[in-house]
Amino acid sequence: MILRALDLKSQIFLAITLIVAALVPVLNLYVPESSAFHVSSFAVALFGKYLTYALLAISVDLIWGFCGILSLGHGAFFALGGYAMGMHLMREIGDRGVYANPLLPDFMVFLNWKELPWFWHGFDMFWFACLMVVLVPGALAFVFGWFAFRSRVTGVYFSIITQAMTYALLLAFFRNDMGFGGNNGLTDFKDVLGYDLQSDTTRAGLFALSALALAGGFLICRLVVTSRLGKVLVSIRDAESRTRFLGYRVEGYKLFVFTLSAMLAGVAGALYVPQVGIINPGEFSPANSIEIVIWVAVGGRGLLVGAVVGAIIVNAAKTLLTGWVPEIWLFALGAIFIFVTLFLPKGVLGGLSAFVDLIGAKTKSKSEAKGPSSTAPQLAE
Amino acid sequence: MLRTLALSLLLAIGLGGAAAAQSLEELVAALPDGGYDDRAKIVRAIAATGDPRAIGILEALSEGDIQQLKSDNSVVRVQKGGAGYLIFDPVTGESRGDVKRRDADKVKVNNGLRREIAAVLGAMTLMSDDPNKRLEAAVTAFSTADPEQIGALDAAIEAETVDKVKKALRDARAASIMKSGASLEEKQEALDRLVGRGDRDALSIITAATQDKDPAVAKAAAEAQEKVERIRAMWSNAQNVWYGLSLGSVLMLAAIGLAISFGVMGVINMAHGELVMLGAYATYMVQEVIRNSAPHLFDYSLLIALPIAFCLSGGVGVAIERGVCRWLYGRPLETLLATWGVSLILQQTVRSIFGPTNKEVGNPSWMSGAFDIGQLSVTYNRLWIFVFALVVFGLLLLILKKTPIGLQMRAVTQNRRMADAMGVKTGWVDAMTFGLGAGIAGLAGVALSQIDNVSPNLGQGYIVDSFMVVVFGGVGNLWGALAGAFTLGVVNKFLEPYAGAVLAKVLVLVFIILFIQRRPRGLFALRGRAVEN
């Protein structure tokens, strides 16, 4: 089954990701700064962040590209995963906070709270936090999806209510009474599993972990989309009622991928938080979730690798432009949205491979054996 | 004149006739003599003269500014200044030079005397010739609710000719009665009066009375308390309904343009909020021009801004439709993303031109201020926006029902393919529809500029809410948008007192998410195959 999931392109992608996972930390830690091959710690942190975005983008592509579900609230699952990890990191600060309270995080002491709220219990254990990183987003997605899919809320309606979902969470998390640090969120983390979060080694380790998580997420998604289940998902995307009349309970399949996708997003969020050192309600903002979708669209939907490429391209552009002339960034982002939807519906990778196929067809080399264009996912079983 | 007479009479009673016939000068000169009780008598006598100058003297006395000179034992009014005090004749007010501080002794007043002075002063202002002053005095009397002033109040009520003041005086009397040792009947009457007043001050007096020593009074007060609370609850519900309707009218303005384009074209225009924002900025620019070149037109600024905002936003809307949406028909999700891109560009454009900060947009005079209906307070700007929203709604209904373009829009809403086949130029209808929806967004912007901060982020704040309205009300149906907006507005405002503003909003969002599960097409959904597929 794994072999089936790994066609040549996927193998190349996985190989690159694994090489990056190993190489970048080595270049950062063991190559002297004077060397041209040295990777700065800043770059490690930055690219580590991109890798978590890439995983998030993959999770969106899984549902949008393959099942036609456009979630405009995936940032919420990302943020929830982030909060779960952030809560662990908060607990791990222990009595080294400003108020030196061994049990309560600083912001609770500040709010004059006397006890740890019930939902903060257990987060002192790393394994528990890790469990919550997938369970909380998964559970929310399951409940939300169960309601939505069962009532056949589809298309733009679904997109809109996912926006409402993340907006509601945004407002809720802004409240101090919620017990998640309100406006400021969770920050000032010290270490994870005893490793200092500021040290280069830990950061390099987190980078490697993010790359591995990306590879793992990619593999899981490939396994799903290349299975017969994956074919059903595409069928749902293309002709939902036909699929129903063939005896498939569409809501079950949607619920499955939606929940799986939310869990992947949660993992991405959990890796993101220790690398950027903060999680706040801003991550729930509706605009964020829409931006994720454009990463996928830029790279090319329904390709998985496209999502990764898109996430990296867009975020690199964001870093460069906001550093250079901040005002330009929103113009550029807006233009990307319009350009991609109008002129590059298959995204950069889709467009590229269509182009390559065109050249291939022109040169007429073994075009018969290769079959039609590979812009859509290869689903050979 | 009648008033002065009444006052003299009233004060004379307390005086026991002792110092009755003395002149103001003599009375003032006598102030330092004797103890506090004597002084109190003189104070009443001064007041009883009915002389307007008495007020100033008594106030000065209460402040400790009436002093006796050691040199000649004469009584003066002092004012700090020069080496020590500037001194004046207390009655005529003419200057008598200055003295060192230690050359004068205070005419002593204790707290009891001060109260006495306040009471007679109150009684005197109750008799002032200026009705506003009398009203003010009555309001003060209500809040002090001193049983001592009942006599003065009775006299004032007797003499009062202005209804409003009379009513205030009666209220003050009732309040004072509650604190006095009056009989049960009297207190019952006072309670009824306070219930009729029914506001928070009345409630606190009644509540205090529930602790009355007389169990009968306490019982009557408890009943009255219940009544007042019921009345107050009713008014506060009414207030909430009004707030809700007001919020609803804002939501409707923001959402109705969206409802049109969503309904007719099935596309989501994520830039709708920015079109609203453009309308608000159009208002700002109009006001800038008016401020600089024709300030007398300021009251008309909104009326001038309306057509400009409509054309600006409408024009941008048509451009969006022709430039972007047209190429994406049948791909609603892509349209959503592309228009989101447009919204970012519009936002940043405005930010680059006008800066990121809030712009000052003024309220014309007819838009500012408030008035009360019972315990309901209504601000003019909210009221006008409410009216405006209904007018826009009505006009839109007319356009859709009575004009050819409206007919074509409805045809396209119900069955695009069929309309196309019947020769409706769907492309043109789409552009017009989108333009109309966008133009209304511009109008909404003019209204919102009056109650919200005009900044590049203005639109962002409304986009999710407007979608909720559209989705909740049902797509392609104006009445749905109306019902949706007002329902959500009212529900929101009723939740707020219990849950707080933020949580109320969260609850409303959750409610809508659940609601869509029950009715995926909204409250007033169109049915039919064309819509379903």
Place this chain on the structure above:
Amino acid sequence: MTVSTADTMLYLNGVSVAFDGFKAINELSLVLEEGEMRAVVGPNGAGKTTMMDIITGKTRPDKGEVIFAGNVDLTKHDEAGIARMGVGRKFQKPTVFETHTVEDNLLLSLKGSRGVFDLLFARRTKAEQARIDELLDLIRLGDRRSEKAAALSHGQKQWLEIGMLLAQDPKVLLVDEPAAGMTDAETMQTAELLRQVAGEHTVMVVEHDMDFVRALGVKVTVLHEGSVLAEGSLDHVSSNPKVIDVYLGR
């Protein structure tokens, strides 16, 4: 009606449904015996597609009975459940999975488990492959098996959809206007195909094309304004004055 439901495959009794007050189906009663093929004709808007919507669970009737295989009340089940019980449906507008290959279209239609996790780990068995090959022969698409369905012609898509229906191995086949948009030759081939499958399956065909109906050579039900106007052989119904009125009168 006094028909016992025990020996019937599909039994509709007194079914009505209204959309916003408009009665699309009005007291419709209809019986299909096991193994029978029935042609349903009627002017546009007569309610033929709506009738299929009701049988397949897409539309809930306001009242009336819909009984399948003698004892199953179809109004209590959803589309997927009804499909799994063995009611296959071909849409009026041909609907196939355009981005899947012809072969995959059939594979997904094959009778078998529909569980999410079963599908995640499903492998193509020999039996499945054999059945796919058989169907590809039947619908004459063997040489296009690995092409995307999008590349097929309109008529081929209709066949592929019929093939997908057969792949489900349904007890009842509901076929909505299979000949629409086909050439005459294709139409005849389609009629042939349907006759071929009839014996094993109960088939209900909706069609406008009288030549096609004649070619089927089966009992005909005429639907008009949501209820049955006439029933019998084609010659019998077409001489019925009411039917002539309905068809020529408009």
